[in-house]
Amino acid sequence: MREDEREIRKTLIINAAMILFERMPFQDIGMRDIAAEAGVSAASIYRYFPSRDDLFAEALIRDMIIVEQRFEKRMEDQSASIEEFAVELIDYLIDNEQTYQMMCYFLTKVDMETHIVNRFNTVSRYFLDILDQVMAKAGVEKNIRYYSHTLFSSLTGIVMAFRNFPGHTKEEKRKHMHKLALLLASVFRSGIQKESWPGVEDDRNVSEA
Numbered sequence: 001m002r003e004d005e006r007e008i009r010k011t012l013i014i015n016a017a018m019i020l021f022e023r024m025p026f027q028d029i030g031m032r033d034i035a036a037e038a039g040v041s042a043a044s045i046y047r048y049f050p051s052r053d054d055l056f057a058e059a060l061i062r063d064m065i066i067v068e069q070r071f072e073k074r075m076e077d078q079s080a081s082i083e084e085f086a087v088e089l090i091d092y093l094i095d096n097e098q099t100y101q102m103m104c105y106f107l108t109k110v111d112m113e114t115h116i117v118n119r120f121n122t123v124s125r126y127f128l129d130i131l132d133q134v135m136a137k138a139g140v141e142k143n144i145r146y147y148s149h150t151l152f153s154s155l156t157g158i159v160m161a162f163r164n165f166p167g168h169t170k171e172e173k174r175k176h177m178h179k180l181a182l183l184l185a186s187v188f189r190s191g192i193q194k195e196s197w198p199g200v201e202d203d204r205n206v207s208e209a
Contacts, residue, residue: 003180010048011068013038021098026105031055053140059144060102061123067092068123071130082188084170085134086155086181093159100159107156128152140191147188154184 016038020029027070031052035042049055070088074080075094093100131148140147158180165173 006048009040010058012063013040013045013048013055017055018063018098021101026098026101039088051113053112053116056095056102057106057120060099060106061119063099063102064123066128068127068130071127071134073157075084075133080134080137082134082138082151082185083182085131086151086202087178088178089152089155090159090181093156093173094177100163103156104160115121135192138189147192151184151188155181158184 013034017034020037024033027194028126029052031045032042034055035045038045045055047056052093067089070092071080071085074084074088093103112120128145128148131188134146135144135147158177162173162177162180165176168176
């Protein structure tokens with residue numbers, strides 16, 4: 001099969017998986033479910049993806065690339081402040097449940113194949129590189145990756161803690177998470193004004209993470 005035909009078939013399978021992520025609990029989706037949605041045999045999926053984790057990783061990576069392109073555009077337009085980054089990431093994770101579920105899956109899974117870990121980490125580093133640019137624009141001069149790690153983990157934690165906030169509508173939860181994201185951004189801006197933080201020395205190796 002020609003390479004472009006293989007790519008079309010892979011995209012068809014990934015799109016089917018993404019559709020199912022909106023209908024079923026993430027952990028309940030199997031290769032047969034994806035095959036049925038895509039209109040192909042379960043055996044044929046393994047020609048493109050050796051395992052379910054390979055398929056899910058490819059789906060997440062493609063989605064993360066879309067997010068990265070959005071933030072790259074923001075950087076080109078000189079409009080990527082910490083506040084805008086924080087609110088936009090919160091919105092993306094709220095509006096793209098399948099991306100959020102896949103991200104949580106791979107961030108917490110401990111027995112992934114090495115090649116999957118390497119691919120996921122490569123895309124994650126690129127995303128953090130973009131966030132480093134946001135931090136540098138805000139005035140961070142050293143330990144930038146520490147700031148990026150902390151902001152990213154804090155924002156995903158906000159979504160995890162309040163996405164199912166009881167007794168509130170989706171928009172009420174969104175507004176609440178926006179407020180928390182903006183508060184977090186203000187804390188970061190305050191921290192940037194300090195010359196150093198206790199227990200955090202300048203570590204150039206952290207930029208490799």
